[in-house]
Amino acid sequence: MTVVECQQCPMTHQQTVDFFEQHSFFGMSKEDVWFFQQGTMPCLTPEGKIILESPGNIACNPDGNGGVYPALKKSGLLDQLRSSGVKSLHVFSVDNPLCRPADPRFVGYCLSKAADCGNKCVWKASPDEKVGVMAKKGGRPSVVEYSELDDARKAQRDASGRLVFGAGNICNHFFSVDFLLDVVVPKMSTMFHLAHKKIPYADDEGKTVKPESNNGVKLEAFIFDVFPMSRRIAILETFREEEFAPVKNAPGTATDSPDTARQMVNLLCRSWVEKAGGQTDGDASAVLEVSPLLSYAGEGLTEHVAGKTIKVPCNLGP
Template identity: 90%
Template structure:
């Protein structure tokens, strides 16, 4: 296929991992919104698998008299799901060389970020991780470090106080490269290294798991009563022979939504505020002025600008009334 300018037409598939519990709702949502400007054929949905929940003694837990309690693999389920769904083979057959993988709960994420992808390619990396520096030693995020001589994400709970607060001569945290679930992978790395080792990636997580009581009625436990098997997406980092790490600015690329509305941090409210502040910065840098309540949201559609570029003709010398959505 060719573009109107005569060169090759850009093509980039968008892969969306769902769970059996969310698959239909997710597909329906994309259909209702006309796949957000993409063609239906270029959006590939694939489901992650599930594992049975177990008692601490290793017995299967029943959710009801006729069904087993199951849980999704965790975000590390992306690897077996890519293989089982046929998406990995499809990527290979269509000539896709690398993937930008990110979580859904970050509205400031830049999909297929050319800076990040280009950096990883320039380093001939098989795996890459985009990080933001921790705001404080207490911030509950995993960090990039070496564990057993291999690149790894070390969880917040695994760092002792001495390492958690350790600073270099410039006063910067030594263990500060916070993991934000924003990764690069070569397709060859997934195919040749990760897929053959998928069975070794599971962790035990002790959880409160609803179960069927002796009378068959559902019971919601008040304390941990079972074990879930989970895999984390960063479990493959130690398998990498050429990992690349790129630090970025929190205020530009990391607005996580993990807590309920009304929570002071990592909530829909805090994410909305960060989107507002960034988009206002873009508009003002391009010569525009913004009138109205400073808390009223200004949002620039990604179809108008990817990272603040190309706004001068649209806003220079103009006054925009907030709230507004530039589209």
């Protein structure tokens, strides 16, 4: 079963549904793909008044990736999941082509620990990497944002030389359905944060003005805000080169761009082929991609590539 959230609803909802329909739901049954929309919140002035973007139109913003919880509840999908016998969810929300959906190792680990929450992490590459980390805050499991750590804590290392605050959050989570319904839903109203932003507004003549500095606040929630509510959380560290190739920056950027993500996919798939006894022929930068229909994480490739030379670029499929 696949549940798809439209992050900029309702602006992109129909486009998302149409895209899945045009691609025949990527081989899945239409009945097993459920769509729901992220919510919005009104933008406010620093004094708490609602901002008009134009005459008769309230300025609104998506309510953050933590809006997934009220959206699931409001859409009826959370209750439908429970009634359908679904026990847990794997949620990931960073553009990451190396993410392993419904990873049996991660889900199985969380289930073996009787966890109601789980977080898959990669260790920070350096003290200055701008990612939040898993830590205890007020005695409760939390994601501590990069901006919340002082320089001393960012650089703090243990006796082996490893970063003490190094469990980088990559937005790859496990939740039990019971936890979301019984614990998170009743507390959703406490999850919103204020973010000071530049918000287009209607002037005295009704014309929309784009401000040059922050003029209002947006309300948004973060998906990891529920971690402190957890009775038992499981944290699994994984290898960056195998599971984390974020796309946050524009093409041509040296880090976290489509180019670097494409190269990480290439390197990982080449390593799978070589481990299975195959070789590649072609430029090192030419992308070799192994279709997930052929192998989920490099397993079962021997019979397809052993003793063979794969010409790249290539999409190796069944």
